[in-house]
Each structure stands twice: as structure tokens, then as C-alpha cells.
Amino acid sequence: MKKMYISFVLTAAMTAAMIPNSVFAGGDMTKTPIDLQDYYDSVENFSKEEIPKYKCLTVDDVLDDINGGEYVSLSTGLGSTMDEKGKLHKIDKRFSAAVAKIKAGTESKPAFEELAKSPLVVIDGQYIIIRHGAAENIDKYVDTLKNDPDVLSIDLDYGIYEDTANYVSIEGFFYDGEKLTDEFLAEFPALALKHSDNWSTEAHVYFVVFGGRDSDPVDIYRDIVKFKEKVPSIDVCAISTCLAMMKPEMYFCHESVYVDGLGGDANIDGVMDISDSVMIMQFIANPDKYGLRGEDGITGQGVKNADSDGNGITNSDALAIQKKLLHLEENVVPVSSDPLGLLDENVKKVVALPAPIAIAPEFTDTDAEAIITQLRNLTLTPAGQDIPDTSSIQFTSLKSCDFRIVYENNESVTVNLHGYDYLKANDGTWYKINEEEAKVLEGFIGDLLNKRYQ
Numbered sequence: 217m218k219k220m221y222i223s224f225v226l227t228a229a230m231t232a233a234m235i236p237n238s239v240f241a242g243g244d245m246t247k248t249p250i251d252l253q254d255y256y257d258s259v260e261n262f263s264k265e266e267i268p269k270y271k272c273l274t275v276d277d278v279l280d281d282i283n284g285g286e287y288v289s290l291s292t293g294l295g296s297t298m299d300e301k302g303k304l305h306k307i308d309k310r311f312s313a314a315v316a317k318i319k320a321g322t323e324s325k326p327a328f329e330e331l332a333k334s335p336l337v338v339i340d341g342q343y344i345i346i347r348h349g350a351a352e353n354i355d356k357y358v359d360t361l362k363n364d365p366d367v368l369s370i371d372l373d374y375g376i377y378e379d380t381a382n383y384v385s386i387e388g389f390f391y392d393g394e395k396l397t398d399e400f401l402a403e404f405p406a407l408a409l410k411h412s413d414n415w416s417t418e419a420h421v422y423f424v425v426f427g428g429r430d431s432d433p434v435d436i437y438r439d440i441v442k443f444k445e446k447v448p449s450i451d452v453c454a455i456s457t458c459l460a461m462m463k464p465e466m467y468f469c470h471e472s473v474y475v476d477g478l479g480g481d482a483n484i485d486g487v488m489d490i491s492d493s494v495m496i497m498q499f500i501a502n503p504d505k506y507g508l509r510g511e512d513g514i515t516g517q518g519v520k521n522a523d524s525d526g527n528g529i530t531n532s533d534a535l536a537i538q539k540k541l542l543h544l545e546e547n548v549v550p551v552s553s554d555p556l557g558l559l560d561e562n563v564k565k566v567v568a569l570p571a572p573i574a575i576a577p578e579f580t581d582t583d584a585e586a587i588i589t590q591l592r593n594l595t596l597t598p599a600g601q602d603i604p605d606t607s608s609i610q611f612t613s614l615k616s617c618d619f620r621i622v623y624e625n626n627e628s629v630t631v632n633l634h635g636y637d638y639l640k641a642n643d644g645t646w647y648k649i650n651e652e653e654a655k656v657l658e659g660f661i662g663d664l665l666n667k668r669y670q
């Protein structure tokens with residue numbers, strides 16, 4: 217549908233000196249608006265350093281901030297909103313880049329270069345930044361990127377500012393569906409809608425907001441929300457003055473465009489492996505650092521890929537990946553991975569079980585770290601069955617010991633090293649340790665204990 221935004225020059229005689237400075241709400245550093253010139257400079261010099269700046273806000277965050285609460289978008293073609301107090305906000309959204317993450321090893325993308333009409337910026341060998349000055353034709357970018365099988369995720373970066381210099385008002389609505397009756401229009405008394413023959417065409421019916429300007433703004437807001445709910449295809453016709461803004465300020469923000477990603481690929485590298493499970497756990501444990509706004513955090517596409525059951529990201533999504541990996545690995549050769557979840561920061565302590573002799577059970581941090589390193593390098597094969605509880609077995613020497621890894625969340629895993637050479641992963645699956653490696657580990661643990669208690 218054609219854009220129905222009409223701009224009239226009403227007060228061109230106003231001078232620049234009369235234009236007020238823009239005022240933005242919010243004191244949070246991430247929401248500090250930036251001078252428009254800075255925005256243009258940053259688009260011109262788009263680099264790796266720019267990515268986090270855009271990442272810290274989504275388009276929705278910015279609209280929430282500008283509107284200070286509930287609001288209604290007046291139409292897709294019109295960058296304007298009305299907040300719940302009935303105040304209109306004229307919002308300009310400028311496209312700065314499409315950031316497409318592509319599969320590692322993908323050499324060049326002529327189709328992207330054709331789109332960009334400017335040199336591509338490739339960052340870390342996997343990001344392609346397409347720069348463009350205007351906000352038009354974004355659909356074309358998106359279609360090309362979405363249809364490329366090497367594209368793993370797409371983020372559109374924008375600069376948004378609110379035009380506070382110009383006066384804007386709603387004059388009416390265009391509608392191209394079934395003709396609405398006067399009886400229906402009367403359901404929105406604050407707007408007092410009337411058919412207008414002057415602006416109606418064969419394709420569109422026009423309703424003028426007849427009595428709206430005398431109504432309470434809050435009532436107008438409620439009527440518009442209700443009207444747009446009942447007639448989603450309505451397009452707002454607003455008028456605005458046409459003044460140049462002297463010092464508009466900019467929010468940097470982004471919007472994810474979703475592709476059909478690989479299930480479980482939380483870190484968007486085109487494969488599902490244990491690092492995806494780690495990313496999910498990090499996201500849950502520390503959303504400030506690994507959340508959608510975090511520099512190294514998960515992305516919107518990552519969340520979409522990772523959510524295996526449609527209820528948002530939870531531990532069960534991490535578990536689903538681990539299970540899938542185990543299932544895959546059962547049919548392949550023995551693999552080394554990290555089924556114990558032995559992230560350095562994840563392990564609180566390592567405890568020797570008190571049998572056979574009463575000893576102070578806890579390993580020192582240094583020894584615990586050494587044990588973890590040993591465990592991480594083990595070759596583990598899914599046992600394919602549960603191993604009986606071995607806690608009642610009597611030990612004859614320090615070298616035949618059990619120990620327990622205790623994680624930050626107070627969960628623990630027991631490692632049995634007394635002839636069984638098995639250990640149990642966090643999800644309850646039993647693994648067989650390679651026999652030679654088990655012997656080495658047993659000796660290593662024994663030496664640590666001997667050193668401590670001799």
C-alpha cells in the first residue's frame with residue numbers, strides 16, 4: 217500500500233532560532249541519545265566497535281523509551297506513535313546496516329556486494345556489514361539475505377530519533393477494505409469519524425477526524441487503539457510542519473530478522489555442539505553479560521534457535537542439546553566433550569569422599585583445578601546403561617577413591633575410580649572412561665591425596 221503520510225509546510229516562516237532542542241527521557245547510559253552527526257559518522261566508519269553500540273537497544277526499547285509507556289503505532293508507513301496520554305510522536309528511523317552472520321569459510325558474496333553498492337566489511341571472517349544511507353528498500357536486502365543458505369542470522373541496525381521540532385496531528389484515516397458504516401464509526405466517539413468525499417478515491421475511503429480535536433487526548437488514544445484493533449488495515453493520515461531540526465539526537469538500536477536457523481544453534485555458528493549448551497547456561501546464569509544486550513551475549517536468532525520447546529530459554533533447552541549430542545555420539549566413535557559441564561567458573565569445589573579413612577575431604581583450589589583439567593581431557597564413551605551405585609564398596613587404598621565435583625548451583629557429580637572407571641554426567645548419563653586414562657587419573661588423584669596426608 218502506498219504510504220499515506222502527507223507533509224504540509226504550514227509554518228515555513230518560523231526561523232531556526234525558534235526550534236526547540238530535542239528532549240529525551242531516560243538517564244540510563246545505554247539510552248543516551250547521540251548527536252545525528254555522530255550517527256552519520258558511525259555509519260560511514262562502521263566497524264567492529266560499532267556493533268555493541270547498536271546491540272544495546274532494540275527498536276522496541278527505543279519506542280518504549282520515547283513513548284514512556286503504552287503506545288500505539290499509527291501505521292507501518294508512518295513513523296509515528298501515540299502514547300497513552302494521547303501525545304503524538306513523530307519518529308524518524310534511519311537504516312544504517314544489515315549485519316548478516318554467515319557460515320565460517322564462506323568466501324565471497326557477490327549478491328551482497330550488488331546490494332550494498334559499496335565495499336563490504338567482513339569482521340572476524342563471518343560478519344558481512346552492508347552499509348546504506350537510506351532506509352528505503354530494506355525489504356529487498358532482507359529477502360536477498362534470507363534466501364541465502366549461508367546466512368545464519370540477520371540484524372538490521374538503525375538510528376532512531378524523535379522529531380520534536382515539528383508539530384504533527386492526525387487528520388483522518390485511509391481504508392481500502394469493505395466500506396464501514398456510519399453506525400460502526402460511531403463506536404469511536406472521541407474521534408468522531410466521518411466519511412469524507414473530498415479525499416476518498418476508488419481505491420480508498422477516507423474518514424476525517426471530525427470532532428477529535430475537542431476530545432480528551434486520553435479518550436482519543438483509547439479510541440485509536442480500539443479502532444486499529446477492529447480495522448487493522450487502516451492507515452493514518454497525519455499532517456506535520458516541515459522544519460529542519462537543528463540538533464536531532466539519535467538512539468542506536470537494532471532489530472532481528474529471523475531466518476530458519478539450525479535448532480539448538482544458540483551461538484549462531486552453523487553447528488550444534490556443546491558450546492551452544494554452554495551459551496544457554498551462561499545466558500540463564502548471567503543475563504546482564506550474556507543476554508540480548510550483552511556484547512558477547514545471545515542474539516534474537518540465537519534465542520529462537522535455542523528454544524527447543526517454545527517456552528523461552530530454560531535449562532531444559534541446554535539439556536535438550538546435550539541429549540541430542542549424546543544420542544549422536546552413541547552412534548559414532550568415542551568422543552571427548554564436556555558432558556560434566558566443567559566450565560572453570562562453574563565448579564565450586566572438588567571433594568574426596570571420606571571412605572576408606574576419615575580424611576578432611578576437600579581438595580585445595582589448586583588441586584581441584586588440576587583435577588578438573590584432567591577430567592576435561594578424558595575420552596568418554598556413553599556407557600549405554602546405568603552403573604550400579606558403588607558407594608557401599610570398601611576401598612583398600614587411597615588410590616581407589618571416589619570424589620565429587622560440586623558446582624556453583626550446589627549440584628554435584630560423583631566420579632568413581634575404583635575399578636569401575638565410570639562417571640555420571642549432569643544429565644544422569646553414565647560414561648565409561650578410557651581405561652588407560654582412568655589409570656592415569658586414579659594415580660593422579662592418589663598422588664594428590666598422598667601428598668596431602670603423608
Ligand SMILES: [Ca+2]
Nearest residue numbers: 481485487492
Ligand atoms: Ca553453535
Ligand SMILES: [Ca+2]
Nearest residue numbers: 523525527528
Ligand atoms: Ca525452551
